[in-house]
Amino acid sequence: xxxxxxxxxxxxxxxxxxxxxxxxxxxxxxxxxxxxxxxxxxxxxxxxxxxxxxxxxxxxxxxxxxxxxxxxxxxxxxxxxxxxxxxxxxxxxxxxxxxxxxxxxxxxxxxxxxxxxxxxxxxxxxxxxxxxxxxxxxxxxxxxxxxxxxxxxxxxxxxxxxxxxxxxxxxxxxxxxxxxxxxxxxxxxxxxxxxxxxxxxxxxxxxxxxxxxxxxxxxxxxxxxxxxxxxxxxxxxxxxxxxxxxxxxxxxxxxxxxxxxxxxxxxxxxxxxxxxxxxxxxxxxxxxxxxxxxxxxxxxxxxxxxxxxxxxxxxxxxxxxxxxxxx
Amino acid sequence: xxxxxxxxxxxxxxxxxxxxxxxxxxxxxxxxxxxxxxxxxxxxxxxxxxxxxxxxxxxxxxxxxxxxxxxxxxxxxxxxxxxxxxxxxxxxxxxxxxxxxxxxxxxxxxxxxxxxxxxxxxxxxxxxxxxxxxxxxxxxxxxxxxxxxxxxxxxxxxxxxxxxxxxxxxxxxxxxxxxxxxxxxxxxxxxxxxxxxxxxxxxxxxxxxxxxxxxxxxxxxxxxxxxxxxxxxxxxxxxxxxxxxxxxxxxxxxxxxxxxxxxxxxxxxxxxxxxxxxxxxxxxxxxxxxxxxxxxxxxxxxxxxxxxxxxxxxxxxxxxxxxxxxxxxxxxxxxxx
Numbered sequence: 001x002x003x004x005x006x007x008x009x010x011x012x013x014x015x016x017x018x019x020x021x022x023x024x025x026x027x028x029x030x031x032x033x034x035x036x037x038x039x040x041x042x043x044x045x046x047x048x049x050x051x052x053x054x055x056x057x058x059x060x061x062x063x064x065x066x067x068x069x070x071x072x073x074x075x076x077x078x079x080x081x082x083x084x085x086x087x088x089x090x091x092x093x094x095x096x097x098x099x100x101x102x103x104x105x106x107x108x109x110x111x112x113x114x115x116x117x118x119x120x121x122x123x124x125x126x127x128x129x130x131x132x133x134x135x136x137x138x139x140x141x142x143x144x145x146x147x148x149x150x151x152x153x154x155x156x157x158x159x160x161x162x163x164x165x166x167x168x169x170x171x172x173x174x175x176x177x178x179x180x181x182x183x184x185x186x187x188x189x190x191x192x193x194x195x196x197x198x199x200x201x202x203x204x205x206x207x208x209x210x211x212x213x214x215x216x217x218x219x220x221x222x223x224x225x226x227x228x229x230x231x232x233x234x235x236x237x238x239x240x241x242x243x244x245x246x247x248x249x250x251x252x253x254x255x256x257x258x259x260x261x262x263x264x265x266x267x268x269x270x271x272x273x274x275x276x277x278x279x280x281x282x283x284x285x286x287x288x289x290x291x292x293x294x295x296x297x298x299x300x301x302x303x304x305x306x307x308x309x310x311x312x313x314x315x316x317x318x319x320x321x322x323x324x325x326x327x
Numbered sequence: 328x329x330x331x332x333x334x335x336x337x338x339x340x341x342x343x344x345x346x347x348x349x350x351x352x353x354x355x356x357x358x359x360x361x362x363x364x365x366x367x368x369x370x371x372x373x374x375x376x377x378x379x380x381x382x383x384x385x386x387x388x389x390x391x392x393x394x395x396x397x398x399x400x401x402x403x404x405x406x407x408x409x410x411x412x413x414x415x416x417x418x419x420x421x422x423x424x425x426x427x428x429x430x431x432x433x434x435x436x437x438x439x440x441x442x443x444x445x446x447x448x449x450x451x452x453x454x455x456x457x458x459x460x461x462x463x464x465x466x467x468x469x470x471x472x473x474x475x476x477x478x479x480x481x482x483x484x485x486x487x488x489x490x491x492x493x494x495x496x497x498x499x500x501x502x503x504x505x506x507x508x509x510x511x512x513x514x515x516x517x518x519x520x521x522x523x524x525x526x527x528x529x530x531x532x533x534x535x536x537x538x539x540x541x542x543x544x545x546x547x548x549x550x551x552x553x554x555x556x557x558x559x560x561x562x563x564x565x566x567x568x569x570x571x572x573x574x575x576x577x578x579x580x581x582x583x584x585x586x587x588x589x590x591x592x593x594x595x596x597x598x599x600x601x602x603x604x605x606x607x608x609x610x611x612x613x614x615x616x617x618x619x620x621x622x623x624x625x626x627x628x629x630x631x632x633x634x635x636x637x638x639x640x641x642x643x644x645x646x647x648x649x650x651x652x653x654x655x656x657x658x659x660x661x662x663x664x
Contacts, residue, residue, distance in 0.1 A: 056567055088570035101561040106583050106658055116569050159659040172565075 001073065002029040003215045004053070004183055009067035011045075011052045014060065018287040022048045024239040025067070027313075030183065030232075035209065035216040037226035037247070039262070040236035043283050046219045049236070050187045053217075054088050071183070090120040093176035097188040099168035103160040109171045110156030113140035113178055120179045143174040146211075148204060166197035173204065180212050187219045202229055223266055227251055235259050238284050238294040243318045255318040257299050293321065333655045333662045337648055348640040349402065353395050356633045398633075407634035412626035417634040421616055425638070426509025427497055428608070428615030432600045434531055435539035439600075440593050443543045447550025447589070452577060454555060462547060469544030474603050478537045478610035485533060493530050495612035502526050534611040538603050542596040549592045553585040560584070587658055594650030598643040 007027050013020040022045045030036040038046050051057050053069050055076065069076040071092065076084060096102040103112060114136040118124065121139070124132045137156070144152035147170045160168055169189065176184055186205065190198035206229055209216055218230060226233050227247060234244035235256065243256040254260045261279040281298035284290050290297050296306040305321050314324030364381045365373075382388045385408075386397060401408065407417035450459045486494035497511055498504060504523045507514045512531070515524035557563065558581055566580040567573075601617070608617035616635050623631035654661045 051564075054568060056564060085570040085572065088568055090570060094565075094568040096561060096565065098561055102565045104562040104566065104580050104584070105660060115571075119570060161660050175565075175569075 002031045003034075003072065004030040004217070005068075005070040006049070006053065007068045007070070009049065009052055009069065010065045011048050011057055011062060012065055013062045015287075020286045021289060022062075022239050022286060023052065024289070026236070026239070026241055027067075028234045028241060028244060030215050030217050033209075033213055033215055034231045035218055035229055037230035037233040038217060038219045038236060039221060039223060039226055039233060041221060041283050043286075044236045045239040045286075046221075046236055047187050048239075050094065050185045050217065050219055053185065054092055054094070055084055056088075086120075089116050089181075090179045091181055092183045092185060093179065093181040094185045094187065095169070095172045095176045095189050098192050099165055099172050100160055100192075102172055103168055105160055108157050108159055109144070109163070110137060110140045113143055113156070113171070113175045116175055116178055139178060140174070143178040144171065146177070147171070147174045147208070149174070165193050166201065169193060169197075169201055170204065173201070173208065177208055177212060177214075181214055183215050183217065184209070185217045185219070188221070189218075190225065191220070191222070198225075205229070223251075223262060235262070238289055239286055240294060240319065241313065242295065242320070244313070245317050255323060256295075256320050257301055257322070258295050293319070330655055330662060334652055337651045337655075341644065341648065344644055345641075348644065349399060349637060350395065352633060352636045352640060353398055354391075356629050356636075357391060357394075402637065407637070408630040410623075410631045411628040412623065412631075417630045420619065420631060421634055421638060424614060424616045424619050427613060428601070428604055428617060430497075430510045430512065431531065431534055431538065431608070431613060431615060432597075432604055434535040435542070435600050436593075436596060438535060439539040439542035439546055439596060442539075443546025444550050444586075444589060446543075447547040448554055448577070448582065450547065450551040451554035451558065451585075454551075459551075463551075466544035466547045469540040470548075472540070474537060474541065475606045475610055477540065478534070478607055481533050481537055482610070492533050493526075494533075497527065497530050497614065498523065499526050499530075534607050534613055537611070538600060538607045541603065542592075542599060546589060546592050546596065550585065550589045553588040554581060557581045557585045583657055587654065590650050590653050590657070594646050597646035598639070601639050601642055 006029065009023050009026045010021075011023040013022055026045070026049055028036065028038070038049060040046050048057065048062075052064050053071075053076065055064070057064060064077060067077065071087070074083075076087065079087075103109065107115075114133070117136040117139045118132060121136070124135055127135060141152045141156050144155055149155050149167065149170055155163065155167065155171065160171075163171070173189075184205075189205070190201050193201060202225060205216070208214070216229075218226070220226060230247050232245065233247050233250050234241045235250075235258065236242070237258050243250065243254070243259045250259065251263070254263050258279070261277075264277045265279065267276055279298055284294060284297070290307075292308050293299070293306045293311055296302045299306065301322055303321060309321075311319045311321050311324065313319045317323075364378055364385070364387065368377065368381070379388070386394060389397075398408075405418055407421070409415075410417050410420050413420060446462045446465075450462045453459055482494050485492045493499065502523050504511060504514055504520060504527075505518050507517055511527035512524060515521070515527055558577075563576060563581055566576045571580075604613075604615060604617035605620055606617070607613065608615045609621050612618070616638065620632060620635045623635070
């Protein structure tokens, strides 16, 4: 059985303009020690998926209305608040897009990492309060050393505003990994960083995952990042997964017209004389999503059935009428 | 920058502020129309010689800038001159009344801060629910109501109609109390005089509430809105993703960030409370420097008005200093400023 199995997850946001159906039946799984990439445009529901897994959707306005999230055979949507808190930050930890705003500006990096250790580390249980603090601080410094920070003692005593974005993201990774989580959810971890730093951070994440035997759910809109780091990939469009599979398969032969479009939209050095390709149209409004297949208004291969009936994920690979059912 | 250096810098900045404040108050009182000597002499037709002699006595014949320097020198020696409408030095008059104002002001400030922040947090955490609506209406009422009118209504209801609370002064006439600090509640505790303590507290309730409602409302509104702002920040999501209890998220991660705008308002409140004390003290016949100021203005007693203004200005300066230092303590980013 896989480490994480998300089944038919539905998360809605109740706003004044109407109900935003941000996730409309999302299913995927992350295997043990595997890295799963979740790709899609801005606003397609990637981050909502990530937050729904650990029940961090702000309520109101959001609500997880259906589905299950099986993590180590436990349905995270059904466990008590206490249990989910014990899992957050220990078994499942998260890193986010903007490392600078993801760290609290009024506490030092070391304090913020130590807080996680104090909260979850079983080794500290029998120590006195003072010893606990000292031990947690030592572990925080060690975590900073592990993520490749040169002077961990100095950085631990620094505040987030004194560090660069890359340093902050390394610190966030240290914070996320300090309790050896079995699953790391990384929500666009490199998007806000410079390209050179991006590569370093990805490299670091790969190393750590190997070292700690963790699984990763990597959320990104960057297909290059997926190709480089992931074993499996799922492509999301308008709150649904429209294609998934092994990274090699999907990149070699993308099936869904949307995935194809995404691949073609990657600029390439060889083809630089050509104009950049794009997918016409824009992400649909999720209050009133299009009927049938949600991609049909932008699809070059649209058929009659696409407008009427929603395709399922045929063979667990692609949700498109071109490949299944009534051809 | 270290916190120590930051505080040292704030202290140095006090010097120009104090010069500015004394200069402005000095000039303002001198620009007031009307001649205090004439007022002192009353309706009698005084001879120019008498007027000149009195002017010389009070130093009013000397040039303005010399008078300022004399004033400044005297000020730092604690000498604020002689009051005109009473036979005592200004400093004696002020010192006699200051404890009353401090007792009222501090009570109102503590009340406003504690209630304001607590209700603000509850309001933000349970935004758009019943408790939030109730507290917002309460706050809106507070900021909309003129202090003197509120004072009169409170008196009418609780003193005149219901008779639950005393209407004026700081202590019932029948009760004797040893004078130690001048703060009646503290003195009562120090001397173990329970009857006096209860009586002093009873006298405090109405004026303190009247004085603090406006500030309470402002503090509450600022706390609520900055709390709502902070709760949406990424680092709050990070804190939740660590598995912290919601209470810890709110009190450890959100509150400290949300307090930064709030303490600005608390600092400004000190000034506003002292200013408000002028009205409140008058309405409740509270024998503090506020009501004394009103009395002195009607007598055109420039030395007293000037003295009280300077005392109020200094109170403001020091409350701002404390706010500045608190900024540095709460928010490490400020220490760079």
